[in-house]
Amino acid sequence: MKVFGIISDERAFRSKSPVMHNYVFKKTAFEAVYVPFCVQEVHIEKAINGIKALQIHGVNVTVPYKQSVMPYLDSLSDEVLAIGAVNTILSKDNKLYGYNTDASGLMDVFQRDHIEIKNCVALVFGTGGASRAVLYALFKSGAKAVYIAGRNIQKTKKLADEMSAHALLINDVNFRDIKPDIIINATSVSSPDESNELADFIDNMPVYNVSQVIDINYGRQVNIWKNMASRMNSQFMDGRSMLASQAARSYYIWTGNQVDVDLYMARLLEN
Numbered sequence: 001m002k003v004f005g006i007i008s009d010e011r012a013f014r015s016k017s018p019v020m021h022n023y024v025f026k027k028t029a030f031e032a033v034y035v036p037f038c039v040q041e042v043h044i045e046k047a048i049n050g051i052k053a054l055q056i057h058g059v060n061v062t063v064p065y066k067q068s069v070m071p072y073l074d075s076l077s078d079e080v081l082a083i084g085a086v087n088t089i090l091s092k093d094n095k096l097y098g099y100n101t102d103a104s105g106l107m108d109v110f111q112r113d114h115i116e117i118k119n120c121v122a123l124v125f126g127t128g129g130a131s132r133a134v135l136y137a138l139f140k141s142g143a144k145a146v147y148i149a150g151r152n153i154q155k156t157k158k159l160a161d162e163m164s165a166h167a168l169l170i171n172d173v174n175f176r177d178i179k180p181d182i183i184i185n186a187t188s189v190s191s192p193d194e195s196n197e198l199a200d201f202i203d204n205m206p207v208y209n210v211s212q213v214i215d216i217n218y219g220r221q222v223n224i225w226k227n228m229a230s231r232m233n234s235q236f237m238d239g240r241s242m243l244a245s246q247a248a249r250s251y252y253i254w255t256g257n258q259v260d261v262d263l264y265m266a267r268l269l270e271n
């Protein structure tokens with residue numbers, strides 16, 4: 001029996017990862033259990049060291065610790081170094097290995113759903129950890145130009161410089177100037193309850209012909225990005241595909257076995 005888990009703050013208890021991974025472990029007859037670990041920020045170092053002490057086989061790490069766990073790992077993958085965030089840890093031979101499956105998971109989504117990124121112009125909202133993985137996936141998939149829209153211009157410019165993208169203030173975004181083929185929301189906001197201001201801005205965006213809108217979040221009753229996509233006649237996808245894909249990639253890192261992403265998707269669609 002192997003033990004896995006997700007490290008976060010109290011959001012660990014709301015994460016879909018435990019139900020999703022436990023379902024797939026059962027379906028693939030992999031003898032393991034996956035549990036939520038709610039960790040206070042001051043205890044992050046102890047929690048990461050505890051992975052070895054407790055002989056936990058692997059964990060996912062999510063907001064808000066994707067960056068703060070990095071100093072306590074023995075080895076970081078090239079993607080982690082490029083993106084600056086870890087979402088998967090493997091414990092092996094008394095060493096902790098840090099990976100990022102968010103970006104590769106999103107690249108899998110592009111391929112699986114035939115979303116053509118090569119030579120496209122992309123507009124990404126948000127400047128946090130998720131946004132970094134999205135930018136990496138877009139460039140790796142051959143995007144021609146990437147614009148990042150944030151609410152803090154210094155933070156946005158810093159990220160844009162680091163990732164060779166163009167920075168914009170959200171309030172200055174004009175689709176007709178940028179001409180995006182794809183828009184990705186990587187902010188934490190997807191409903192008016194979360195930010196009336198951003199919701200108003202998106203709701204009032206003049207219609208422009210965008211092929212694809214992706215929201216990395218899911219589960220909102222009213223989704224401002226979905227409504228925008230429908231006004232603009234665009235394809236829309238929420239964050240469940242990305243969540244399922246990053247989970248399948250983590251499963252591979254932990255077990256050495258490929259698993260059908262549809263198994264993860266099936267469990268997510270049950271909710």
Ligand code: ATR
Pocket residue numbers: 063126127128129130131150151152155170186187188189194195198
């Ligand atoms: P994650 O690691 O999931 O990206 P995060 O680092 O907390 O999480 O980032 C959330 C992003 O959503 C940030 O870019 C945040 O903007 P700030 O960096 O300026 O805080 C963005 N965000 C949150 N609320 C927002 C709002 N009301 N309008 C615009 N952006 C918002």
